[in-house]
Amino acid sequence: MLNTPVATEAGGCLTLTVPGLEALGATAPGTTAAGLMEPDLTAPGFGAPGLRAPGFGAPGFGAPDLGAPGFGTPGLGAPGLGAPVLTATAVTPAILVETTCRLCGARLHRTLIDLGSLPLAGHAVPVGSVDDPRYQLHARVCDTCSLVQVGNVPGVEPISGRGSGLSEDFGIGGPDARRWFEGLRKRLRPDAGSLVIEVGCNDSGLLRQFQASGIRVLGIGVPGNAAEAGVPIELGPFNAETAMQVAVRHGCADLVIATDVLPRAHDLFDLAAALACILRPNGVLTLQVPHLLAVLQNGQFDAFRHDTHTYLSLQVLEHVLRSVGLRAFDAERVADHGGSLRVQACHLAGPHAVRPGVKAVRLAERSGEALYAGFGDRVAAARDEIGEFLRTRGSAGRRVVGYGAATRGAMLLNCCGITEREIVAIADADPARHGRLMPGSRIPIVALESVLADPPHDVMILPWPNLAQVLPKLMPLRQLGTQLWTLLPRIARV
């Protein structure tokens, strides 16, 4: 049970204190203005819109025209805009519950799904480590702006890169990257003087294709495949302030790519404003996000994360884009990652005509509105069914192994209460994860080779959206009699 935070103001700083927690030593590092407590503008006791920067807190998307070409207000939400600086002297290890919408400031009354108290899904944990801390994961729907969102967990940031992280690869690769690239090149006709920027480029399949065509490219975000491929990279946080610096150093881009970036942003407006800031007047912003409609349609409870703050629809994206001086002119639903939404946007005065895809996705979302009601009940039934299925196989003496030590799998195992009793090991191709444990379920992660050498009765393929890529690796097992299964969107033998 959380104590009610107490706000005190001194020296121009507003301090949020949770009574009683100091005695527990629960002081979080980095809880300064730019740090963990920034989102606590919406914590209990801070519910009144207006603590955010002017125009960003009030319902109705009354944001200023930050996206107009040449906009240059640095540091949205920074002290210079009149918002008080928030610091924290203490935080709770439990989640600080969001009671107001992070987008429009309205009170949140409606639950989409409450998954309860779960460990963070993003890290493989060492053997012998203490139990993983658990945090509430509760997705709510805003009745005013329709944004689906979860509360912040102090200190949780998107996990990227390699090592013990379990992040899924949200980069685009293979034939789809080629098709996407060809479509963009046809639309933009970039030349040697063009610049393509990708934000959050942990894969850069698109950037590398533009680079191979002799077009100047720049990645912003975490180092990874892009850096290894020789793509120039700007590291560090990307927001409205740093976007200005990027624009000064490199110029604005004809094409800005942002794949799975917006859902992880604490502040959608700030990131959208940053994207608008680095886009040339006639340029195109191409966004891809996991599509809320696909989550609802397929009961994807494994898609929810503590570090994914929002679950987006075209309806919400269009609101956000318009608030920063952009507009969507094309949209399509694509199969990536269990169902994603790909949107092309430009400045309000940009030359791009609206394509039929925008209307088609709007209609699809409108027809899916009934899926919100009862989503939690449908997921609860699916969780029970999966748990029962695995327990039955275990009690029948079958040896069951999972494949894919990634965040989706971690979420599914913990949501269904699966442990080593039901699944003896999780096979994974990444050696950095071997010898560690899945968070929460504490199931050991092993090399795929060890499973191939000792075939189990059943293999549960956890990253089911990547079935086509995973199946070839497991075909030797199937030929030896192992049964291969997916558990979502429904239990199915493959």
Ligand SMILES: [Zn+2]
């Ligand atoms: Zn809202």
